Amino acid sequence: MKPRRIRCLVTAGPTREHLDPVRFLSNPSSGKMGYALAAAAAAAGWRVDLVSGPVALPTPLGVKIRRVVSAAEMLAAVEKLFARCDVLLMGAAVSDFRPRKTFAHKVKKGRAGLVVEFAPTVDILKKVSAHKRPGQLVVGFAAETRHVETSARRKLKEKNLDYIIANRVGRAGAGFESDDNTVIFIGRDGARTTLGPAKKTEIARQLIAQLRDNMPKIKE
Numbered sequence: 001m002k003p004r005r006i007r008c009l010v011t012a013g014p015t016r017e018h019l020d021p022v023r024f025l026s027n028p029s030s031g032k033m034g035y036a037l038a039a040a041a042a043a044a045g046w047r048v049d050l051v052s053g054p055v056a057l058p059t060p061l062g063v064k065i066r067r068v069v070s071a072a073e074m075l076a077a078v079e080k081l082f083a084r085c086d087v088l089l090m091g092a093a094v095s096d097f098r099p100r101k102t103f104a105h106k107v108k109k110g111r112a113g114l115v116v117e118f119a120p121t122v123d124i125l126k127k128v129s130a131h132k133r134p135g136q137l138v139v140g141f142a143a144e145t146r147h148v149e150t151s152a153r154r155k156l157k158e159k160n161l162d163y164i165i166a167n168r169v170g171r172a173g174a175g176f177e178s179d180d181n182t183v184i185f186i187g188r189d190g191a192r193t194t195l196g197p198a199k200k201t202e203i204a205r206q207l208i209a210q211l212r213d214n215m216p217k218i219k220e
Contacts, residue, residue, distance in 0.1 A: 006046040006215060009085035010038040011078060011124075013053030015071045017098035019116065020107050027093050030177045031055035033141075034091030036204035038063045041089075044208050049085070051077045053092055071095055071121035082128045087137045087211060090125045091165075097121060129160040135216040142166040152186055163187050165207065185210065 012034020016024040031052060038050045039060035048063045051074055059065045066081075068074045071094050082088060097118040107114060129138045140161045142152035145168065152166035166184045181203055182196035193210070195203045 006041075006044075006086045006212070007084060008038075008041045008046045008048045008087045008089065009051070009078065009081050010034055010041065010048060010089045011051045011053075011074060011092035011094075012038065013055040014093050015053045015074055015095045015121075016069050017071065017095045017121065018102055019099045020103040020105065022106050025095055025097060025099065025118075027095065028177050029053070029055075029093035031057050032177075032179065033181060033200050033204065034089070035060055036200045037089050037091055037207065039201070040204040040208040041087075043205075044212060046087075046208075049081050051081070051092070071098065071124065075122055075124045075127070078124055078128055082131070083133075085136070086215070087139065088128070089139045091141050092124075093143060094124055095121055123159070125161070126159045132160060137162045137211065137215065139163045139165065139211070143169045145169060149184055149186070152184065156186060156188065161188065163211070183207075187214075 013031030042062035
């Protein structure tokens with residue numbers, strides 16, 4: 001029985017949590033790392049579904065894309081696709097908070113003293129990984145400004161992940177919006193590999209190669 005194609009689900013880009021129709025809470029994620037992973041997975045012969053927040057990037061060749069805006073929309077899309085994927089690469093920078101109250105119309109400048117109360121968004125990765133089946137790989141990301149590896153290892157355990165990809169953000173030349181990156185690839189077994197500094201496209205290629213080498217044998 002010949003092996004079937006690996007099915008990969010990738011999330012990428014930011015989410016936006018709207019206060020009113022023209023203002024929202026978000027982050028500087030460009031989606032470049034997630035899109036590079038989707039492209040590298042497709043180039044490796046995998047079937048790739050990409051759930052993307054708002055970005056200005058072309059869809060990678062051979063990738064099926066679903067566009068979303070909010071964390072709730074991303075959760076709904078991921079939940080629909082997760083059960084049939086073999087690998088989840090949760091590369092999106094999902095907003096951790098949303099305004100508790102939203103306004104149907106633009107809030108005028110005269111309300112500049114407005115106090116906004118925030119509520120947490122759902123932890124998509126933790127929610128779906130709780131239903132991970134045997135042989136399914138779940139890979140998270142940890143973008144941190146300090147204590148990068150310590151925070152990543154904590155998330156790896158708390159969210160029931162197989163691997164986590166950690167990198168430092170908030171400095172020039174790496175992370176959000178940059179074409180380059182340096183990441184630490186950490187496995188549940190404690191294995192640790194540093195990749196980069198290099199182009200995100202090259203790091204993505206190396207990450208997909210490592211995951212492919214560690215995938216359980218998948219057959220029809």
